[in-house]
Amino acid sequence: MSTPYARPEALVDTQWVADHLNDPKVRIVESDEDILLYDQGHIPGAVMIDWVQDLNDRVRRDYLGREGFEALLSSKGIANDTTVVFYGDKNNWWACYAFWVFQLFGHTQARIMNGGRKKWIDEGRPLSREAPVYPKTAYQAQERADYKIRAFRDQVLAHVLARGPLVDVRSAKEYTGELLHMEQYPQEGALRGGHIPGAKSIPWAKAVNDDGTFKSVEELKQLYEAENGLRPDQNIIAYCRIGERSSHTWFVLTYLLGYPNVRNYDGSWTEWGNLVGAPIEK
Amino acid sequence: MPTRQESIDFILDHYEHPRHRGVLTDASLVLQGGNPGCGDVLTFYLRLGADGRVAAVAFEGEGCTISQAAASVMTDKVLGLTLAELTTMDQEALIDELGREVVSTRIRCATLALNLLKTAEPQFRSRGRNGAAGPAPDAPPA
Numbered sequence: 001m002s003t004p005y006a007r008p009e010a011l012v013d014t015q016w017v018a019d020h021l022n023d024p025k026v027r028i029v030e031s032d033e034d035i036l037l038y039d040q041g042h043i044p045g046a047v048m049i050d051w052v053q054d055l056n057d058r059v060r061r062d063y064l065g066r067e068g069f070e071a072l073l074s075s076k077g078i079a080n081d082t083t084v085v086f087y088g089d090k091n092n093w094w095a096c097y098a099f100w101v102f103q104l105f106g107h108t109q110a111r112i113m114n115g116g117r118k119k120w121i122d123e124g125r126p127l128s129r130e131a132p133v134y135p136k137t138a139y140q141a142q143e144r145a146d147y148k149i150r151a152f153r154d155q156v157l158a159h160v161l162a163r164g165p166l167v168d169v170r171s172a173k174e175y176t177g178e179l180l181h182m183e184q185y186p187q188e189g190a191l192r193g194g195h196i197p198g199a200k201s202i203p204w205a206k207a208v209n210d211d212g213t214f215k216s217v218e219e220l221k222q223l224y225e226a227e228n229g230l231r232p233d234q235n236i237i238a239y240c241r242i243g244e245r246s247s248h249t250w251f252v253l254t255y256l257l258g259y260p261n262v263r264n265y266d267g268s269w270t271e272w273g274n275l276v277g278a279p280i281e282k
Numbered sequence: 283m284p285t286r287q288e289s290i291d292f293i294l295d296h297y298e299h300p301r302h303r304g305v306l307t308d309a310s311l312v313l314q315g316g317n318p319g320c321g322d323v324l325t326f327y328l329r330l331g332a333d334g335r336v337a338a339v340a341f342e343g344e345g346c347t348i349s350q351a352a353a354s355v356m357t358d359k360v361l362g363l364t365l366a367e368l369t370t371m372d373q374e375a376l377i378d379e380l381g382r383e384v385v386s387t388r389i390r391c392a393t394l395a396l397n398l399l400k401t402a403e404p405q406f407r408s409r410g411r412n413g414a415a416g417p418a419p420d421a422p423p424a
Contacts, residue, residue: 033321035388036297036347039290052387 003217006258010251011214012111014120017085021045026083027076027134030117031094041127043087043120047076047134051094051244055101061267069105069141077134080107087113087120091205091212093244100247100264103149105141112251115213122211149250151237151263153271153278156196159237160279165230166199167238169249170269174241175201177282180273189241190273194280196239200228204245207252220257232259239265239272289381293351300350302357304340311406315398317390322349324395328360328402336360336368341395348388352380353395365403371396 028046038048086095177193238246243266306327322345331337385392
């Protein structure tokens, strides 16, 4: 019998979603890297939230503000007491990213569907091309709280100088500086390669099984604690290239292992690798 | 102007039924490129005829729906053009054809194929100067 996740309420399986397709208190949200996957077929009743169009500020590199978040959720028929279940492609990268942004605004009634879009399809579950329209709500959000689960570059630099624990979740070749982006991806986006000094290399994908579901608590503790020395009492910063893969690791550490102080540095390597004078290790 | 749904249907048709997808073993020019935003990668194969115009085209690649569909759309456009004419192809017209509302947040994906094809002429000329290996065209580009 495997140990239960620290906060098991944050994760649901595909059967749970299938059982709640018509639950008015549940809104299923697809978030993908590929913007048109949703249009090729999605979980019946699901709405789409796009990380570029919906979650990012359209001018500056930042997230939408409180009013924008309220308008977005209201337009998707999400109320303050709605349970939002995220799923998506790429082993839920963007689902975790959207989940993380929702936490910036305090929407704690949020879940990730374990295994994401691929598992739902692999199980032969139904897909729909119909984009549902729900009655508009009057969602009220708190101001975006950047201080608790988000890290900025100056905070990261102070963290480095204090020898605080950092987790680099990119691939091994990105960590060493051999590549500026994942294998098979065009090598753009940063002028320098390497990693933030002191960061442990723990690629995000080590936290998932072949079917995209998360590994067990025992396996995750072996990875993060036994092999890499992380502890739940630490103040940890995770980063990748633009913050999407590290939001996946942030979810794992925070919700599956129960670490209370993990922040996602969404500036990540596309900021750090371009910063003049920033310390880099190879 | 097409509706949003018409644009999506157009893109998905090209994605699910790509035109000229494959490899040309006798290509005069092979173009490779990618997009860091989505991990899109494309390879275009162009064979030039005796008149210096594109006589055959093929592409292969991986990536998001928009990038692969746009590559398929472009294959129909380049047939019969000279390499010089490829450099004048209009990005805004392509975006309108794909559906500006749909692709506006993924412009790099939508224009990856177009911008890659625009490099055909300089790459061809560079290859000529460098003497790189590859099948010779039947005639120099116009």
